Amino acid sequence: MAEMFDLYDEDLRPLGEMCERGDTVPRGKYHIVVTVLPVNFESRILITKRAAEKPYGDLWEITGGSVIAGETPLQGAVRELREETGLRALPQALDCRGHVIFKSSDHNHINIFYLFRADFHEEDIVLQPGETTAARLVYPSEIEQMAKQGEFIPFLYLRAKAFYPDIFGENMP
DSSP states (O other), rough: OEEEEEOOOOOOOOOEEETTTOOOOOOOOOOEEEEEEEEESSSSSSEEEOOTTSTTTOOOOOEEEOOOTOOHHHHHHHHHHHHHOOOOGGGGEEEEEHHHHHHOOEEEEEEEEEEEOOOOOHHHHHHTOOOOTEEEOHHHHHHHHHHHTTOHHHHHEEEEHHHHHTSTTTOOO
16 A cells, blocks of 8 residues: 655645655645654664665664654654654654755655653664664764764764754764
């Protein structure tokens, strides 16, 4: 069955329209993508390695994905976190950090960023077959090094620095 996305305007208002994954999103309309930065009580960030067959395959990333039709962005963030990592979060445990609008000739979307702080450890992580192949708990400085070495999706590192300055600040461990 095809994956469907609700469409929104630039102000995050639902338009009552949908598109199918892979379709061109019409000009002035957007689907929602969420990014969730899981940080444990030791200030370590959960990152996952993308499956080889996916775009940016075999690179490390932060949890995220598209919000499917019928979900709110927050519901999509909770689902993506659970599906990709096995971590369960109540909606109120996610702190919205803002959003950015991306416009291109075929893929308009709005990326909403959430922070999830909780007490979790590597043994709590359950990977999603076909999506993720490995998981690590790392400090922000390790992500910076991984990005410099081409092991971490570069644009995700830059967005993380922008939307989580308290995590990726000057004094990061």
